[in-house]
Amino acid sequence: MRLASLYVAATVLYHACGLALPQPGSTKFGYLASGDRGIRALQNRAANPTLEQERANAVKDAFTFAWNGYFSNCKGQDELEPVSNTCLNPRNNWGASAVDALSTALVMEIQDIVTDILDYIPTIDFTTSTTSVSLFETTIRYLAGMLSGYSLLSEGILNVTGSVANIKALLTQSQSLADSLSFAFDSPTGIPSNSIYLNSRSTGGESVNSLATIGTLVLEWQHLSDLTGNGTYGALAQKAESYLLNPEPTYNEPFPGLVGSTISISNGAFLDATGGWNGGDDSFYEYLIKMYVYDSSRFGIYRDRWILAANSTMKYLTSNPSSRPDLTFLASYVNTTFVNASQHLTCFDGGNFLLGGSVLKRQDYIDFGLALVNGCHDTYTSTLTRIGPEAFSWDTTGVDASNQAFYNANGFYITNAFYDLRPEVIESYYYAYRITGNTMYQDWAWDAFVAINATTRVNNGFSAISDVNAAHGGSFDNVQESFLFAEVMKYSYLIHAPDAPFQVNNDCENQWVFNTEAHPLKVVGPPI
Incomplete structure (x- = not known):
């Protein structure tokens, strides 16, 4: 097939959604990255139509392997410690991995795992916990996981099911959980404390909360209101x-x-002007555009604030390393002083710009999102394990004899080599593929999954590793966070899976929106 014909085939979906694709050979913001590699990837895919299915099945196998290890050893507890095959309870001892895994098992249509989880969730007592409860973590993992499962099963769009009682329990248990958590909002302003104690209905006495832990509740709590008809949540x-x-x-x-990071609970005032898209701030910006996707008729102010933040990010925070000006990263800020450092957590940013550009029909946001995806891709391909580090920098004042060669070649140097099974880079690949149709991003996601599977798999699960730039990842850290099930496995699977209503940009519309833990929630406004 001639290259021009392949280009036409690659752009059918793109043009149908009212967007423009860079010309063949373009390297604008790294979209095709190196000449016509994206076009060649499409040609290879056409020659092997079963490749996506083979890859999707491999991810399902890895998910099932990890699930069996967790459930056989730690049913009813939060996490498997995969090196020692022992159990850990950092998430209230309610079975976080099971609840986080539900929506992934559903979209993968694995009936036996779905049944196990649906049988388990009604047994959880969300009114009590002997530990401190994080309002943020509990909302994004437990509340969203159950609401997502309820909607996916209620819509009847999957080849898996559950009993009527168990499906109903997903919603009633969501209400029970929210009712238990709601006293966190009992403050003079209504700004919640993040650390709460259910048994005494008390808080940790904090006077402040952070941008992300306040700003990453509204999607889930609003969805609960819309499903139940109770507007209080x-x-x-x-x-x-x-x-x-x-x-x-x-x-x-x-x-x-672009705002500060710390907010007073007593009066709602911002207490600093330090921030960016790094951890602690990240998902506040993420949810601005996602609330608009969720219901464009009610949440226009969220869209407007996202546009302000996106425009300022492009104008002020765009940073190109001196040794690799072809790469784009996001700086953070302290007042108006910029900090050239970033995190794996920040690498959701490309996907968020892509989503915003898609729904707002803004090519500049899409191009910028692809540039960010390309930069985060480099953090993976530059290490010995081909997995990206927890934190990295391109501030030249930190370059010395120990990292000069690495910085010269790769445009960054590692400041924290840990890998905690994080999903953000694969998440952005997913958005890049779903919104552009370029199969290069499928290949990037597959490369990342292969590296994670090869380096972090141990005994009955997957473990965090100490050093992404050391042979074999250094050492295992004996941690398997529940978001491995919810995010890494889901995005790695969905990027190769067939189109479906819950997929991003399905038929140029978003009928579902993913929360920050990758749980798809049904859009209630007109799909955009």
Whole structure:
């Protein structure tokens, strides 16, 4: 097939969605990365139509392997410690891995795992926990996991099912959990404490909360209100969010739409002007555009604040390493001083810009998102394990004899070599593929999955590793976070899976939106 014909085939979906694809050979923002590699990938795929299915099946096998190891050893507990085959309970001892795994087992259509989880969830007592409970972590993992499972099963779009009682229990258990957590919002402002104690219905006494832990509740709590007809849940989260959407004092918004990181619980004031898209701030910005996707008729202000933040990010935070000006990373800021350092957590940013560009029909956001995806891809391909590090920098004041050669070649140097089974880079590959149709991003995701499977797999699961740039990943850290099931496995699978209503940009529309833990929630407004 002639190259021009392949290019036409690659752009059918893109043009149908009202977007423009760079010309063949273009390297604008790294979209095709090196000449016509994206076109060649499409040609190879056409020659092997079963490749996507083979890859999807391999991810399902890895998910099933990890699930069997967790469930046989740690049913009812939060996490498997995969090196020692012991169990850990950092998430309230309610079985976090089981709840986090449900939506992935559903989209993979693995009936026996779905049945195991549906039988387990009604047994959880969400009214008690002997440990401190994180409102943020509990919302994004437990509440979203159950709401996603309820909607996916209720819609009847899958070849798996559950008993009527167990499906109903997903919603009633979500209400029970939210009712148990709701006292966290009992403050003068309605801004919640993040650390709470259910048994005494008390908080940890904090006077402040962070941007992400306040701003990453509204999607889940609003969805619970929309499913139950009880507006109280959404109202609690929206009141807290209102202080973030209307930040005061104004000097703690150093760039339009970009705000500080620490907020007073007593009066709602921002207490600093330090921030960016790194951990602690990240999912606040993520949810601005996702709330608009969830219901464009009600949440236009969220879209407007995302646009402000996105424009300022492109204008002020774009950073190109001196040794690799072809790469694009996001700096963070302290007041108006920029910090050239980033994190694996930050690498969701490319996917978020791609989603925003797609729904707003903004090619500049899509191009910028692809540039960010390309930069994060480099953090993976530059290490010995081909897995990206927890933290990295391109600040030349930190370059010395120990990292000069690495920085010269790769445009960054590693400041924390740990890998905690994080999903953000694969997540952004997923959005890049779903929105552009370029199979190069499938190949990148597959390369990442192969590296993770080869390096972190141990005994009955997958373990965090100490050093992504050491042979065999250094040492195992004996941690398997529940988001391995919810995110790494889901994005690695869905990027190769057939189109479906819950897929991003299905038929140029988003009928579902993924929360920050990758649980798909049904859109209630008109799909965009």
